[in-house]
Amino acid sequence: MAKQAKPCVLVTGFAPFGGETINPSWEAVNQLEGLAIGRQESHIIHTKELPCEFNSALDALYQAIDKYHPSVVLCVGQAGGRSSISIERVAINVDDARIPDNAGNQPIDTPIVQDGPAAYFTALPIKRILKTLQENGIPSEISNTAGTYVCNHVMYGLLHYFQSQQLSCQGGFIHIPYLPTQAVHHSGAPSMSQEMVKKSLLAILNESLEYKPDLKISAGTTH
């Protein structure tokens, strides 16, 4: 199989769920399609909207990976109620859906991969990313849980695919706040502008393409 001429990265967002009419992840990701990224614009960005469905989200993700052979895969999802760009550290091998997904499925305490490892750590340089985002004036944090819904499912599935297919990709998951237009309908909920989310995603991709070791800077939580 011939490799693609131009190196690329893949960024995914989600379809709306949980009563929302938009998903800020796809709203932002969609704007990145075809842009060049990396030093000397070394990579182009491909994007993909994933369904918010346990059964089909990973199929769509794997197809896109197989199609594009990306150097980095960045999956992005909505975290309504969070204030900052959340850089996820770890995905766990369980689905426990508080609400049904968009296909009506609500798995409870089901492994994502039967006999898979309990968790995968991200394959992104999360501390370097954190430092870069903060230096750019973007509220951001390391998160130690991506939940137990489709977002965690996709993050786990992504990292399992890297492992099982022996792909030497970087990749991971980022949660983003509501857009201001959504927060209007969630009294008191924090939000982030689409411009800032877009800027964040570009910074994360650039940082990931640097291929330097991650930094050891403290960004943990006591609980």
Added chain:
Amino acid sequence: MAKQAKPCVLVTGFAPFGGETINPSWEAVNQLEGLAIGRQESHIIHTKELPCEFNSALDALYQAIDKYHPSVVLCVGQAGGRSSISIERVAINVDDARIPDNAGNQPIDTPIVQDGPAAYFTALPIKRILKTLQENGIPSEISNTAGTYVCNHVMYGLLHYFQSQQLSCQGGFIHIPYLPTQAVHHSGAPSMSQEMVKKSLLAILNESLEYKPDLKISAGTTH
């Protein structure tokens, strides 16, 4: 005394306080200087940075009012930790400073105006403003307390001046969230982009210049 040729409005922001190096209120307000506002650009905007000091903030405010004879006076302050544009409903006649102001004063349970009324309600059409902001996709809320620090002090002092000087002005107080660059240093704190704050202030001024009765729409709290 000759009246000014061109009708105007006055918008104030504050100097930084509490360890911050910027105050998002003045950062945004400062950008409005000299802009035209209202139907057919009927009014120009004057701006003024107020010191974050109990003793001198109102002097500076009153001087600006006397100088410009504005139709609307909109005072703006930082509410670190809030997520939305907070449209203040009421100011109370007490200073109770949790931290010293920028001049080192920390009044505790002191009336702002000796023998003044316990409170003044805002002289802005707050429900119309709320509706307009939300229709423009801006997270916003009615707040029933402006605190007991310099912000409440200035709001009370403003409305007392309207009353005591028999000015037929509109005016009131708006609290705004941290800027993203500030929230970086306050883990988990919500923020709002300067563009959105600026857009909010212009919408509030335009709405205030409409001189229509306020709407009766529910925006209260149970506690």
Added chain:
Amino acid sequence: MAKQAKPCVLVTGFAPFGGETINPSWEAVNQLEGLAIGRQESHIIHTKELPCEFNSALDALYQAIDKYHPSVVLCVGQAGGRSSISIERVAINVDDARIPDNAGNQPIDTPIVQDGPAAYFTALPIKRILKTLQENGIPSEISNTAGTYVCNHVMYGLLHYFQSQQLSCQGGFIHIPYLPTQAVHHSGAPSMSQEMVKKSLLAILNESLEYKPDLKISAGTTH
């Protein structure tokens, strides 16, 4: 009408509202009925459950005041979502109901007392109360808004009655958290045990009966 032989205090709680089956205020207040309070058990405690209704709550309150001639009137209400005993500083002259009351009424931006003052400050020694509660290990705070629902309505009405009837009473309003049994149904909501609420109310009554000047200790908010 002859004055009562034994001096007394009056403590009120509310009926449940907003879908709750109990109201922690009445659950706690109800346990105080007939207890002796004050130095040398100088006063007995009368209690009264108020309807959560704009129209009739104050009638019930005024009847109880007229009946008992209490030295102190302490009104207590539920503040679901707050973590601490909230000692209210001020009540404002407006009803703005986010939800209908138990009689189906939902007043919006209506004065509680036509031509009444914009606000009344509490007639309780709130800083002494705060200090006492904290010394007793009870999470507590001064609150600068009692909301715009029936709680604020009752607090304003109480203080207006003191004023209009020239009663030399002490009195005010305290908001309390959910009970743990309620918080079970409000994911992540803080709660306080009934024992601690009861202990708080007794401490507040005792402190109020001391008739010493209030303390000047800082307990304000910047917004």
Added chain:
Amino acid sequence: MAKQAKPCVLVTGFAPFGGETINPSWEAVNQLEGLAIGRQESHIIHTKELPCEFNSALDALYQAIDKYHPSVVLCVGQAGGRSSISIERVAINVDDARIPDNAGNQPIDTPIVQDGPAAYFTALPIKRILKTLQENGIPSEISNTAGTYVCNHVMYGLLHYFQSQQLSCQGGFIHIPYLPTQAVHHSGAPSMSQEMVKKSLLAILNESLEYKPDLKISAGTTH
């Protein structure tokens, strides 16, 4: 070594850390020493205070397990800022200390067990525990992160010991809120009474000793 005559369980709490003078976990756990638990009081409770130190906490835990051969090991820690009994679902193989531990160590992004699995799922019936606690009127929740400090370290180390020593124990980790006396010093922080924490721990132990399969009830989060 002869097995103990009487079956037992082991419950651990922590020493104070982070500037606190008490740790609510040990305050509550300490009260359980020697109590009988389980159907027909089948088991006695042993307790152990663990140091809040990465290096020595697990040594102390393993010594206690080796000494008592408990059927259940329940480790308990403080989660200041949480409102509910937090039943931890998973521990991850990383230390990332936001603050130094009590011995002055601050590991950053260090594996707890070199080449250990990325995570261990709890060995407690967490959904049955959740249901029982809620039926008993105790605010409680499943948590998907125990942080990256000594609490997560101990939970991971406990479950790794079960695995490496092939112990057929049940066990896991519970986070508890501040005590009210602590919350007094953390403005706005939620708290839980010691009585309720004690009642929770006994209910968790009883539920664990039932040896029934866990329930499949939804208790996940979307992020």
